[in-house]
Amino acid sequence: MSVNSVTNEAHTTKKGSNLSIELELAMFILKLKNGIWLIGIPSWLFGLTDRSISALADGSLSIIEAFQLLTTSFFFFSWLYLRPEKSLDADDIDSSLYQGYLCRTQSNKFELKRRHMISQEYILPFPYLCQIYHLLNLKHLESVHKFSLNNLRIVNISYFQPTDSGGIIKFHTVLDSPVNALRIWRQPIVEVDLILHTPYTVELSIPVYNNKRIIVIFQTLPLNDREHQFFIDIYSDLDWPKPLLQVILHFAARLTLLEDWPYLQALADRNIERLFNLNLASNHESALLFKRFVELYGSNTENTKLIAGSD
Template sequence: MSTSIEPKNQQTAIQRQSPADISISIAQIKNGIWMIGIPSWLFGITDRGIAAFAHGAPSPAEVLQLMMASFFFLTWLSLKPKQEEGDGGAQAVQAASELSHSFENYLHRTQARMHEMRENHLISQGYILPYPYVCQIYHLLNLKHLESIHNFSLGNLKVIQVSDVEPTAIGGRVKFQTTLDSPMNALRIWRQPIVEVDLTLLTPYTVELSIPAYNGKRITVMFNVVPIDENNHKFLIDIYSDLKWPRPILQAVLHFSACLTLVEDLPYLQKLAERNLNRLLSTSNRSSEQDTMWLYKRFVELYGADMKSVEQLPAAEEAVS
């Protein structure tokens, strides 16, 4: 599903989208509509089933209605929009690279990682957001935003501690423990109450979040932040998982979850955009000295001096093993 959040001065950014980017966006919109239809049909079937058996044995008319609803649901499943085999969101990333030369310098590294996980790719979403690129990076690399900004969607999830940090030549990796504070937290259907989560700055534009699920499975989210100009960026979300849930249901849940978290992000990104961005990029910023901000501090150390022009970021180097 691809959505554009456009201020009045956004026309230039829209015009810079390539035909390939637009076609990918249309395909994602079709897929999003198809996803929305799945819970709608399931609700309809459930409603008809409850109504049919609420007063004992169902009548022939009620049985016919239930059978027709089930038939149309199966038909809807067969109408899934076609996607290229093993695409895994890589086409959207390729198209987005045309917006930023500096992003293109790191494209091979991002695509290689996405290619590794392509068999487990579930959903892609893309947005044009009217905020500076560095605001999104700051938000993604700040571990405490999981507790504050996403307090509602993550059900009072708490970050217990940072257990390990590992710098690389062009980024770094943080391992941190989180706990589900409430016994009624909906995230318990995915994971244990306490798990160790990995957050990786893969490139200056790509952040990977990997969350353990049950039975050794994982849910991995790839965030790509592509600068358009100094006040706008494209935000790409790709989610991968080897969970053995029915794929259409899992995709519908993840689409809804990704949209909800983005809605929570917007007021915070607006506040960041209203701040002095030089302060965000200052290595003397006290918040960056905390363990929960270590990965953002690493980003500032590597790239902060070049943020005055997002097109001046250096070419990619190999990560430290």
């Protein structure tokens, strides 16, 4: 063995030892942060309960007592919001150290699992094509979801790129109402991505704040010419407490599905296959991604029937 080989091996061993120490230190700090945060929760709950009992003991609530309750509640929810990460993130330690302990594939899977928020699954009594038309038609955001999105408007289409199996469209949306609850989540005007990955998979990517996003993956599975299975998976890197975010997202997903129901029923009652003829597809820019689907998978009635399946 040469001197250089021995020197390199010693250097590698020393570097690996240093990385191991750094990793252990980072893990210790992370556990310490989580421990302190967990201890703080019952402390704040005790304080909030004590303040509530004291304030309501005489059967009335003064302005000072109400202010104290609001202040205590504010600090309690702020404490929940400041929850540390459960596990090491590539931003917490040097990326080379992180990748040294998890291969790239494992790291990606770990990150994907960490960001997964909710899954929902439904069997809907509508043709699969109704769902596809609904997902790829941008105008439904303004009409079908007018209530849940509180009059959100599409300002313009900023980008469109066909792909081999689908396409990508980017569009700007604006929160028209000054009291729109979505202002808590995002800027007044943002660029949203809608991606057709396959004939059965659509992705909606919504920016929130500080480069954080909510990503919704819709998957459809034709069961027959009258039913399809519908899957919703939502991912996010928001720093909100995960249980709270999961409750909000479950509620939002179910609300939008309730809004979809009469629209999908109306589509099912029409001759939906007619919409999937290339010559009849809308040329409006809001339907560019739908038209791309028609070009690839439904240019005529026979192809449409083949996609939808039969009993």
